[in-house]
Amino acid sequence: MHKTKIKIAEDALDANTTIAQANRADFDRAEVRVVNMMSAPGAGKTSLLERVLHDLDDVRVAVLEGDVQGSLDADRLATLHVPVTQINTDPGFGGECHLDANMVRSAIPSLPLDDIDLLVIENVGNLVCPAEFRVGEDVRVMVASVAEGEDKPLKYPLMFRTCELVLVNKIDLLPHLDFDLDRFLYNVEKVNPGAERILVSARSGEGVEEWREWLVRAAAPAAAPA
């Protein structure tokens, strides 16, 4: 009988990381790129998706929608004729404030992975815990609303630090706010040097084309990070 030694490293992967890697392997096998989209409540994730999902060139997309309760956002996105799967963190998971890798894993059988190129996971609205749980994504996008104030990168640094793209939303409101955009972008740069930023307004449409093109690029295998 052969013995196999398993080395338990001090930085042994926790359960979430292990499951996230299993998810990622499934996504890779199906050649599906995955975007994990996060923000504070009401920053505009769903509105920004509504703006672009119907027209992603030839990219076939599905959405995995995370909410504590209900399916308000999923219902909105389903009208775009995009496959939407809902995860509620309340009944099954005890009111969790984030998606974790195991919740996403439980949804994989419901996802049409063989028929899509891109999966967008819309996380629970929260700037803390979603950043702590990888779910098998290729890239992370966060939406920051200018109505939230320019100090948010400093107060929730992990969220801003772990994202490849920061969508600065609701810029149509800038004339009506005491919001220092330069200071905000400086704070983003401070916690995440070189992070991509797109200024956007889901309401006015400004920046939406740039966001759409970013998402199309994210769906291309070559564009995904190793």
Add this chain to the structure above:
Amino acid sequence: MHKTKIKIAEDALDANTTIAQANRADFDRAEVRVVNMMSAPGAGKTSLLERVLHDLDDVRVAVLEGDVQGSLDADRLATLHVPVTQINTDPGFGGECHLDANMVRSAIPSLPLDDIDLLVIENVGNLVCPAEFRVGEDVRVMVASVAEGEDKPLKYPLMFRTCELVLVNKIDLLPHLDFDLDRFLYNVEKVNPGAERILVSARSGEGVEEWREWLVRAAAPAAAPA
């Protein structure tokens, strides 16, 4: 030797509830009323406190400030010459997205309980977990920004349901938003019938006097719920 029977009820109190009651007992002994203030990130808790804390009639107030990292809000409030104690949930507690009763308990020795009538606890910006953890408060206030959309009571019902007062902030932005105020108030009523609501703008000052008076009343022993 006398034997004491301890009945373990099926709904045995969990550790957080036990500690919250211990906090509450300490606050009661010192005759201090406690307001737990919660909201999504950037809804305006600190700005609304800045507006009123310097002028609460004869009420002596202190603030317990909860943040994942940093002391930006505490620094702002300290300029009002109000005693401010900072709790960071990151270094000591592992990046928690809420205050719990034990964190507040750890801060009690730093609080000037004998010299105040009112303690305002500014919770971590998050609409999910803070609602699940009582910390020993008498009343709960949540701030909802109109920039967050009218669906929030339905998406985060526990938060709206467990508050005595909903401060509807940033109403100066209403002319610039697709926000249905009646629908929002209907949604609040749906999850928390009879909840008090104050429409307010920390920026324009509208509603601030009503908010100030509410806080003064909350500090009076007679006004506190049993």
